[in-house]
Amino acid sequence: MKKILVLFILTIILTIQFLDAYSVQRFPKPEFESGYVQPETMQPSAHAGLLAVVDVIVLAIALALVTWLVLKKRSRIGVFGMSVLSLGYFGFYRHGCVCSIGAIQNMALAVFDNAYVIPLTVIAFFILPLVFTLFFGRTFCAGVCPFGAIQDLVSFKPQKLGVRLNTVLGLIPYIYLGLAVLYAATGTDFIICRYDPFVGIFRFDATFGMFIFTGTLLLSGIFIARPYCRFLCPYGVLLNWVSRYSWKHLTITPSTCIQCRLCEDSCPYDAIDMPVTDKNPESRSGRIRKMILICALIPMLMLLGGYTGSRMHETLAGVNGKVRLAKALLEPPSSTGKPELMEVTAFKSSGKPVAMVYSEASGILRQFYLGGWILGCFLGLVFGITIAYRMVTTYRTDYTPNKGTCFSCTRCVDFCPVDHHDNV
Amino acid sequence: MKSKIIIIISLSLLLAVVLFMAWDMFYNNPDDNVNPYAYDLKSLRSGDTTKILYEETGHFSPELSAIHGVDVDKSDRICICGDNGVEIFNPAGDRESGFPISGTAGSICVDEGGRIYLGMQDHVEIYDKTGKKLMQWTSCGKDAIITSIKVSGKDVYLADAGNKVVYHFDQRGNLLKKIGEKDPERRIPGFIVPSPYFDLGIGRKGELWVVNPGRHQFEKYDGAGDLISSWGESSMSMEGFCGCCNPSNFAMLSDGSFVTAEKGIERLKVYSPAGVFRCVVAGPDSFIEGTRGIDVAVDSKDRILVLDPEKKEVRIFTMKKPGN
Ligand code: SF4
Numbered sequence: 060m061k062k063i064l065v066l067f068i069l070t071i072i073l074t075i076q077f078l079d080a081y082s083v084q085r086f087p088k089p090e091f092e093s094g095y096v097q098p099e100t101m102q103p104s105a106h107a108g109l110l111a112v113v114d115v116i117v118l119a120i121a122l123a124l125v126t127w128l129v130l131k132k133r134s135r136i137g138v139f140g141m142s143v144l145s146l147g148y149f150g151f152y153r154h155g156c157v158c159s160i161g162a163i164q165n166m167a168l169a170v171f172d173n174a175y176v177i178p179l180t181v182i183a184f185f186i187l188p189l190v191f192t193l194f195f196g197r198t199f200c201a202g203v204c205p206f207g208a209i210q211d212l213v214s215f216k217p218q219k220l221g222v223r224l225n226t227v228l229g230l231i232p233y234i235y236l237g238l239a240v241l242y243a244a245t246g247t248d249f250i251i252c253r254y255d256p257f258v259g260i261f262r263f264d265a266t267f268g269m270f271i272f273t274g275t276l277l278l279s280g281i282f283i284a285r286p287y288c289r290f291l292c293p294y295g296v297l298l299n300w301v302s303r304y305s306w307k308h309l310t311i312t313p314s315t316c317i318q319c320r321l322c323e324d325s326c327p328y329d330a331i332d333m334p335v336t337d338k339n340p341e342s343r344s345g346r347i348r349k350m351i352l353i354c355a356l357i358p359m360l361m362l363l364g365g366y367t368g369s370r371m372h373e374t375l376a377g378v379n380g381k382v383r384l385a386k387a388l389l390e391p392p393s394s395t396g397k398p399e400l401m402e403v404t405a406f407k408s409s410g411k412p413v414a415m416v417y418s419e420a421s422g423i424l425r426q427f428y429l430g431g432w433i434l435g436c437f438l439g440l441v442f443g444i445t446i447a448y449r450m451v452t453t454y455r456t457d458y459t460p461n462k463g464t465c466f467s468c469t470r471c472v473d474f475c476p477v478d479h480h481d482n483v
Numbered sequence: 484m485k486s487k488i489i490i491i492i493s494l495s496l497l498l499a500v501v502l503f504m505a506w507d508m509f510y511n512n513p514d515d516n517v518n519p520y521a522y523d524l525k526s527l528r529s530g531d532t533t534k535i536l537y538e539e540t541g542h543f544s545p546e547l548s549a550i551h552g553v554d555v556d557k558s559d560r561i562c563i564c565g566d567n568g569v570e571i572f573n574p575a576g577d578r579e580s581g582f583p584i585s586g587t588a589g590s591i592c593v594d595e596g597g598r599i600y601l602g603m604q605d606h607v608e609i610y611d612k613t614g615k616k617l618m619q620w621t622s623c624g625k626d627a628i629i630t631s632i633k634v635s636g637k638d639v640y641l642a643d644a645g646n647k648v649v650y651h652f653d654q655r656g657n658l659l660k661k662i663g664e665k666d667p668e669r670r671i672p673g674f675i676v677p678s679p680y681f682d683l684g685i686g687r688k689g690e691l692w693v694v695n696p697g698r699h700q701f702e703k704y705d706g707a708g709d710l711i712s713s714w715g716e717s718s719m720s721m722e723g724f725c726g727c728c729n730p731s732n733f734a735m736l737s738d739g740s741f742v743t744a745e746k747g748i749e750r751l752k753v754y755s756p757a758g759v760f761r762c763v764v765a766g767p768d769s770f771i772e773g774t775r776g777i778d779v780a781v782d783s784k785d786r787i788l789v790l791d792p793e794k795k796e797v798r799i800f801t802m803k804k805p806g807n
Contacts, residue, residue: 216489218489218490220494224494231501254504256500272500272503276497278493281493282489282492282493283493283494286497286500290497291500291501
């Protein structure tokens with residue numbers, strides 16, 4: 060009975076999604092004497108709703124298949140093949156939209172804006188990869204994400220960057236994530252989409268500026284494997300967190316590590332953690348001192364970050380259209396020597412009172428003040444944890460993929476001489 | 484060492500991407516003062532110069548205070564009408580004669596017998612070349628704006644932009660019929676004339692060609708006023724016509740090709756008798772921006788006479804010689 064009820068509710072939800080596609084024009088089109096030809100009304104094609112469901116199904120199947128290829132088959136060729144297929148489907152066929160990376164913004168907006176109704180497809184694209192990652196590691200990055208696939212195709216001569224560089228550059232995605240959530244939550248902009256480097260390629264409509272932007276990124280990707288995934292992707296931050304607690308993550312060796320060191324340089328993403336033995340273990344007092352330092356450092360960094368963020372709230376809010384308009388109205392063009400902004404001209408012709416813009420803008424500024432504090436605290440926390448992580452020694456005996464940063468690409472697997480059935 | 488340099492370069496590229504994003508987000512407002520919806524024709528004004536197959540070989544300036552129409556008589560004399568007068572020039576552009584009229588003549592046509600028909604806003608006046616008024620027809624109505632006259636044997640056709648119709652008169656000024664009124668049963672779409680630029684012409688076989696400017700079309704009518712065919716394409720490209728209403732004027736070459744004049748993006752082009760784009764006579768560079776009412780006429784040597792109302796000149800264009 061319960062099952063039938065669930066099925067019934069699901070059917071209703073899906074039907075509601077399709078209804079838009081079949082809606083008809085409410086009023087008849089006016090007929091023009093002049094011979095003006097009415098342009099075709101652009102509606103989502105009748106199968107758009109269906110395609111959205113297909114997208115989710117394809118995503119789920121792709122995730123399951125890649126996970127199976129990674130964990131069961133440990134097949135690099137299989138994973139590569141899947142990533143090319145995903146690039147074709149999610150990238151070129153579906154034009155890179157919906158994507159899990161951009162879905163962060165929809166989720167943030169849905170949380171902070173009651174009026175925003177988030178499509179179920181977007182929720183699925185946001186949740187599914189995270190769920191799979193929680194169980195099996197970042198298999199989504201390995202063979203489903205079209206962004207990763209396109210970067211993998213140009214990664215001809217990946218170089219090792221070293222721990223320090225990886226750590227420092229690895230902080231950028233946190234900043235990007237924080238800003239993306241802040242701007243989405245305040246209804247300012249979807250910056251992940253605005254700076255989506257690959258959508259122009261997927262849609263074959265990149266502007267010259269975008270072409271240079273993407274080209275530069277891909278050029279760096281020849282030597283720095285997957286630069287976007289590692290040093291920009293905000294969704295990668297979430298996957299990284301979740302993957303650390305993954306239930307069953309890929310291992311380099313199928314059995315016991317024999318310390319042959321063959322896999323040491325195999326990872327193009329510097330995601331293999333070297334063995335750290337406890338030959339000269341840290342003293343207890345030394346560890347306690349470090350812990351005290353960390354405990355003091357993290358709140359301080361959070362406070363400092365929050366304060367800095369709040370001080371920067373005006374700069375941050377400058378991206379918001381209403382704040383920009385209010386600023387422009389406050390500074391008449393005669394004072395700046397520049398011609399009047401288009402937004403100002405449009406606003407003046409709307410006949411709305413200026414006070415309304417100011418009050419809206421000041422409301423947004425208050426949001427950014429609070430948002431600046433939260434963003435700053437978050438970044439302070441991230442910096443603090445990163446420093447703490449560097450300070451604390453983690454002992455391990457084997458070469459293991461770093462569960463946070465490993466994309467489960469299975470490259471390293473091929474370097475391991477240990478057979479599945481070896482019992483060394 | 485080599486790999487260090489590679490890493491430094493790659494990192495610099497990556498940082499450039501990140502810095503660009505930060506700069507673009509916080510400091511770049513490139514579109515601040517650029518209206519993305521602005522009606523900007525600049526890019527369209529620069530055309531492919533290799534398509535220009537004509538060159539300007541001469542010009543002359545009439546004395547009239549404003550010039551509106553040009554036509555050529557059977558001896559290739561060039562007749563110009565305008566505010567309060569008519570002037571006649573020999574084919575070389577030397578003034579031969581002229582006479583005053585009262586009012587503004589917006590259009591001119593010289594018939595086989597040398598009689599000069601002038602479209603005077605709402606009516607037609609006919610003069611001989613000495614300036615003697617031979618006839619004045621009755622008004623076509625208070626809304627009439629006669630923008631073109633063509634005489635073909637005993638038939639006189641007037642294009643009335645105000646009433647959006649073509650009148651077929653006999654030579655005595657009797658109205659025989661109206662042509663081009665909207666008639667779905669006869670599949671006549673009706674003329675769309677948003678501005679007072681509405682031209683007509685007579686083809687080699689005596690057929691009537693009328694510009695339907697709002698549709699960017701040329702329409703061919705037979706003696707009974709039935710629509711026989713049409714051609715023309717709305718397009719921003721050189722091959723088509725664009726704007727609210729174009730072409731504004733046209734004339735016909737001896738082989739039946741059309742010489743068209745456009746406003747908005749001022750340009751003159753030649754189309755084959757079947758309406759296929761052939762070449763450009765003069766591009767927007769040849770005109771002062773905003774020039775409207777460029778009239779064209781063709782003489783027996785297929786020279787194209789262009790009345791440029793902004794420069795107040797009649798400009799003569801001839802086909803470039805091969806290798807030029
Ligand atoms: S699977 Fe191996 S090679 Fe691939 S990212 Fe993880 S550690 Fe690196």
